[in-house]
Amino acid sequence: MTWSSGYKRLLLPSGWEAGLRETGFPQPPATLDYDATCQPSLTYGGGRSQVPADLAFDALADPVRRQILGVLAEREECTVGELAERITSIGRTGVSSHLRVLRAAGLVTERKAGRFRHYSIDPAGPARDVIATLQALFQGALADAGRAATAEATATDPDVQDSRSA
Amino acid sequence: MAALLLPAEEWTAASPSVTFGLFGAGAGAGWVFDAVCDRVAVGAVVRMGAPLDGPVSDMVEIIGRISEVRPPSPARGNARGHAGQGGRIEIVHDQPWRGRMKLRFDADRGGTRVRLFAELDEAGLEWLMRRRGLPAGRGSSPNPRLGLLNSKSGLGSMFGAATDHMAMLAVEEINAEGGVRGRPVELLVGDDASDPAVGVAEARRLVRAGCRTILVATTSATYFEVSRALAGTEVLLIQPHMNEGGGSGPLRVQLGEHHEDQLAAAAGPLMRAAGGKRWFLAGNDYCWPRSTHAAARRILPRSGARVVGERYAALGTRDFARVIDAVTASGADIVLSTFVGADAAAFERQCHATGLRDQCVTLAPAMDESTLEHVGADAAPGLYAVSGYVEQLAAPGNAVLLHRYREAYGRWAPPLSTLSESVFEAAHIWWSAARRVGADEPRLIAEAMRPGTFQLPRGTVTLDDNGRVTQDLFVAEATATGLRPVSR
Numbered sequence: 001m002t003w004s005s006g007y008k009r010l011l012l013p014s015g016w017e018a019g020l021r022e023t024g025f026p027q028p029p030a031t032l033d034y035d036a037t038c039q040p041s042l043t044y045g046g047g048r049s050q051v052p053a054d055l056a057f058d059a060l061a062d063p064v065r066r067q068i069l070g071v072l073a074e075r076e077e078c079t080v081g082e083l084a085e086r087i088t089s090i091g092r093t094g095v096s097s098h099l100r101v102l103r104a105a106g107l108v109t110e111r112k113a114g115r116f117r118h119y120s121i122d123p124a125g126p127a128r129d130v131i132a133t134l135q136a137l138f139q140g141a142l143a144d145a146g147r148a149a150t151a152e153a154t155a156t157d158p159d160v161q162d163s164r165s166a
Numbered sequence: 167m168a169a170l171l172l173p174a175e176e177w178t179a180a181s182p183s184v185t186f187g188l189f190g191a192g193a194g195a196g197w198v199f200d201a202v203c204d205r206v207a208v209g210a211v212v213r214m215g216a217p218l219d220g221p222v223s224d225m226v227e228i229i230g231r232i233s234e235v236r237p238p239s240p241a242r243g244n245a246r247g248h249a250g251q252g253g254r255i256e257i258v259h260d261q262p263w264r265g266r267m268k269l270r271f272d273a274d275r276g277g278t279r280v281r282l283f284a285e286l287d288e289a290g291l292e293w294l295m296r297r298r299g300l301p302a303g304r305g306s307s308p309n310p311r312l313g314l315l316n317s318k319s320g321l322g323s324m325f326g327a328a329t330d331h332m333a334m335l336a337v338e339e340i341n342a343e344g345g346v347r348g349r350p351v352e353l354l355v356g357d358d359a360s361d362p363a364v365g366v367a368e369a370r371r372l373v374r375a376g377c378r379t380i381l382v383a384t385t386s387a388t389y390f391e392v393s394r395a396l397a398g399t400e401v402l403l404i405q406p407h408m409n410e411g412g413g414s415g416p417l418r419v420q421l422g423e424h425h426e427d428q429l430a431a432a433a434g435p436l437m438r439a440a441g442g443k444r445w446f447l448a449g450n451d452y453c454w455p456r457s458t459h460a461a462a463r464r465i466l467p468r469s470g471a472r473v474v475g476e477r478y479a480a481l482g483t484r485d486f487a488r489v490i491d492a493v494t495a496s497g498a499d500i501v502l503s504t505f506v507g508a509d510a511a512a513f514e515r516q517c518h519a520t521g522l523r524d525q526c527v528t529l530a531p532a533m534d535e536s537t538l539e540h541v542g543a544d545a546a547p548g549l550y551a552v553s554g555y556v557e558q559l560a561a562p563g564n565a566v567l568l569h570r571y572r573e574a575y576g577r578w579a580p581p582l583s584t585l586s587e588s589v590f591e592a593a594h595i596w597w598s599a600a601r602r603v604g605a606d607e608p609r610l611i612a613e614a615m616r617p618g619t620f621q622l623p624r625g626t627v628t629l630d631d632n633g634r635v636t637q638d639l640f641v642a643e644a645t646a647t648g649l650r651p652v653s654r
Contacts, residue, residue, distance in 0.1 A: 129295075129298070133298065134218075137218065140196070147195075153179060
């Protein structure tokens with residue numbers, strides 16, 4: 001995912017097209033989907049594997065994994081051995097297992113060269129995390145507004161149905 | 167502006183007009199609808215506390231302005247009749263990133279379909295990634311890089327809201343003129359989150375990214391912390407804002423109004439406006455307010471003033487009842503307020519609300535037009551500022567700058583003020599020295615700056631051998647439409 005030119009476009013669930021036209025945003029290379037529990041997940045570049053947003057959150061919850069990302073950000077590409085030298089709190093095996101979690105969350109990519117595997121940050125990964133977080137934040141704000149509106153309407157007109165029954 | 171569009175949607179059984187009416191009402195309707203604004207009307211400033219860091223109480227304020235308001239028109243006929251025209255609210259914001267937020271209210275299935283579209287641009291994405299502790303940055307570049315350390319979150323996000331824009335505008339002009347040795351200058355921005363420790367981490371990041379000069383447009387607390395942390399490195403730090411001086415050295419340049427000059431210029435006019443000579447000193451508890459109060463005790467008595475009291479409140483204070491009680495009890499005619507940013511806005515609003523303003527006026531040397539917007543029109547009368555620049559300054563260079571700014575950032579962008587305009591000037595002063603030196607060599611650039619005389623939008627600014635600044639200062643009174651220079 002690059003940011004060099006033009007609008008980034010989002011493919012949205014049906015019903016959003018009107019809003020898109022209205023705001024003048026053209027059509028997108030990323031898809032935003034909702035699973036049964038309304039957790040957003042994003043797919044980039046049409047064809048990448050889908051990673052649930054909360055997997056990235058879980059991956060980032062661990063300080064060692066954040067440390068690994070920090071080292072990768074500084075060094076751009078590292079082998080497990082190089083990472084283990086920098087992160088002394090856990091051994092080589094520990095680093096490997098954290099890398100697996102980071103890869104599964106789409107935050108880190110792997111490049112094989114001979115006997116070595118080189119790890120670097122997946123440029124799309126953290127962006128995915130941030131975008132999903134922000135989207136959830138706005139969605140949550142609207143849900144709060146909806147609940148408050150229903151409560152307000154119910155107080156003045158008892159016939160108004162509760163939004164939760166809709 | 168390349169931007170991602172983030173949509174959200176919710177249905178409520180309430181009518182569009184009831185739902186619309188919740189916006190800005192402070193009714194506990196979530197962080198977007200509980201936006202703080204004096205009125206829901208086009209042009210009103212608005213801020214929303216987004217809980218970006220999850221359940222932790224660390225709010226990030228989105229600060230902007232309402233650019234469109236259309237209440238929903240009532241449905242015609244009975245409940246199954248024609249739906250009325252939908253309502254809409256649009257907010258243009260500049261902090262912590264630049265974007266628009268659109269709210270739509272449409273009658274749907276007997277209730278309301280509320281939709282929200284938020285924009286996130288590249289700078290916003292980069293800022294958010296770092297805020298969440300994720301690595302984000304740009305690769306190396308053969309071009310000279312100029313760093314800007316700004317307060318994009320925390321209490322300082324209110325002052326100098328146009329700071330990023332001013333730096334960008336200056337860099338665009340610099341590059342249009344050939345940059346440095348034919349290479350375009352790249353602007354890299356860091357956010358100190360109004361916290362000196364974060365400022366140090368961000369300054370180090372800018373240095374790692376190749377910045378050899380950093381404009382530190384934050385509180386002095388961050389400036390001095392960064393200055394200490396980068397001592398011994400070949401990095402030039404320029405403080406564009408008003409300051410207390412004291413950061414000497416070959417690689418330290420403090421532009422901006424010196425607090426002693428501000429006090430000397432404002433003492434007489436304020437005592438005439440107040441019709442009294444008793445001063446109370448009140449401010450945030452950090453280096454700039456403390457040293458400004460010390461300067462006030464030296465300088466004000468020369469004009470016959472008497473200091474009758476002093477109080478400090480921690481950064482981030484929202485309830486100033488104890489300070490206001492102390493001022494009231496002291497019988498002061500004038501409050502020297504050295505509160506900054508959101509604290510300054512809250513203090514002035516409370517001075518007005520409690521009736522203290524009827525007893526005494528305020529001189530707030532750090533009050534700028536961005537902060538004043540959050541003080542509001544009602545609390546503005548009786549508030550004075552003193553600076554080398556105000557947006558309403560009648561100078562030819564300022565007219566050109568304002569025109570360029572509005573052309574580039576639109577009518578809803580935050581006002582310019584001495585805190586943002588000084589960043590534009592600092593970038594130009596840096597460049598004029600860098601161009602003479604012909605290289606991005608911090609030590610040589612710092613030497614080439616002083617002594618020097620610069621023709622800037624605010625007028626003539628002179629730096630002597632030691633880097634002490636001389637410029638015209640204006641005492642300005644706060645009005646509903648900004649800071650207006652008081653005739654001298």
